[in-house]
Amino acid sequence: MCLDPSTKPGDHLAPRPRYHATVSTWVEIGDRVFVRRYEFYDQNIGVVLSDGAVLVIDTRSTHVQAREIAADLRMLTSYPVTVVVDTHGHFDHAFGNHVFRPATIWGQAGCPTFLTRTAETRRARVARDEPSLATDLAEVVIDPPDQVFETAATIDVGGRPVELRFLGRGHTDHDAVVSIPDADVVFAGDLIEGGNVPFFNDAYPLDWPATADALAALVTGIVVPGHGDHAGHAFTVEQATAIGAVAALARRVDAEDLGLEDAIALTPFPAFPPEDIRAPLKRALAQLRGELS
Numbered sequence: 001m002c003l004d005p006s007t008k009p010g011d012h013l014a015p016r017p018r019y020h021a022t023v024s025t026w027v028e029i030g031d032r033v034f035v036r037r038y039e040f041y042d043q044n045i046g047v048v049l050s051d052g053a054v055l056v057i058d059t060r061s062t063h064v065q066a067r068e069i070a071a072d073l074r075m076l077t078s079y080p081v082t083v084v085v086d087t088h089g090h091f092d093h094a095f096g097n098h099v100f101r102p103a104t105i106w107g108q109a110g111c112p113t114f115l116t117r118t119a120e121t122r123r124a125r126v127a128r129d130e131p132s133l134a135t136d137l138a139e140v141v142i143d144p145p146d147q148v149f150e151t152a153a154t155i156d157v158g159g160r161p162v163e164l165r166f167l168g169r170g171h172t173d174h175d176a177v178v179s180i181p182d183a184d185v186v187f188a189g190d191l192i193e194g195g196n197v198p199f200f201n202d203a204y205p206l207d208w209p210a211t212a213d214a215l216a217a218l219v220t221g222i223v224v225p226g227h228g229d230h231a232g233h234a235f236t237v238e239q240a241t242a243i244g245a246v247a248a249l250a251r252r253v254d255a256e257d258l259g260l261e262d263a264i265a266l267t268p269f270p271a272f273p274p275e276d277i278r279a280p281l282k283r284a285l286a287q288l289r290g291e292l293s
């Protein structure tokens with residue numbers, strides 16, 4: 001259970017107005033590794049190409065949005081998508097899965113469970129809060145990953161190894177980190193975010209700092225957050241530090257060393273209004289008090 005009754009497991013409707021619209025085009029960030037930013041939630045979709053094989057990382061919010069990815073892929077390759085990885089089961093990362101069948105869909109072992117458990121709640125809530133998506137959402141076929149891993153797996157993408165890792169609980173309890181070693185690129189899912197405070201409503205804020213540190217240790221080249229600009233090691237460390245500071249502030253509040261409002265004022269995300277860490281702090285306090293499932 002959560003302290004904030006408006007926050008339920010599976011929620012992923014953080015206000016996203018600070019995301020800025022971007023020109024959507026494929027950007028090659030490593031050898032045959034591409035990212036494309038879609039305006040809705042300023043989301044990053046990744047692609048890895050090799051001989052006759054196409055890997056897509058995350059599938060967006062509806063079958064219509066996923067079909068847009070498939071159409072845009074024609075600019076890169078004539079081959080069909082052979083493998084998908086869901087970085088996690090939030091609707092904006094996994095509701096488009098079904099469009100890419102019969103491709104294999106990978107996720108961390110907790111991803112199918114999360115997606116199945118939360119999908120209908122999500123579908124209803126997103127339809128309410130994003131009315132322009134309501135009709136499409138009603139038609140989405142929920143199609144969870146059929147291939148899972150616990151801590152690590154290596155996928156062969158046309159002879160290219162792509163590594164999947166679970167670094168610990170963080171943004172969710174099943175975040176998959178995708179590394180393409182021969183291109184020195186890491187897709188981090190929503191363990192870090194560009195353009196917004198990371199989303200904590202399904203998070204494990206006391207675990208997330210160590211997970212983010214482990215992510216930072218993996219990043220030697222380019223890192224692609226789930227949303228916003230792709231970046232590098234320094235940004236990853238900056239995010240990990242801020243996520244650690246949220247946990248530290250919550251511990252002080254829990255110890256009555258600091259009031260909640262004072263903790264909010266000390267936000268470690270100075271680019272955003274301090275109020276933006278109210279929900280993260282509440283989630284961290286809930287975990288400290290044993291109120292998360």
Ligand SMILES: [Zn+2]
Pocket residue numbers: 012088090171190199226
């Ligand atoms: Zn997410």
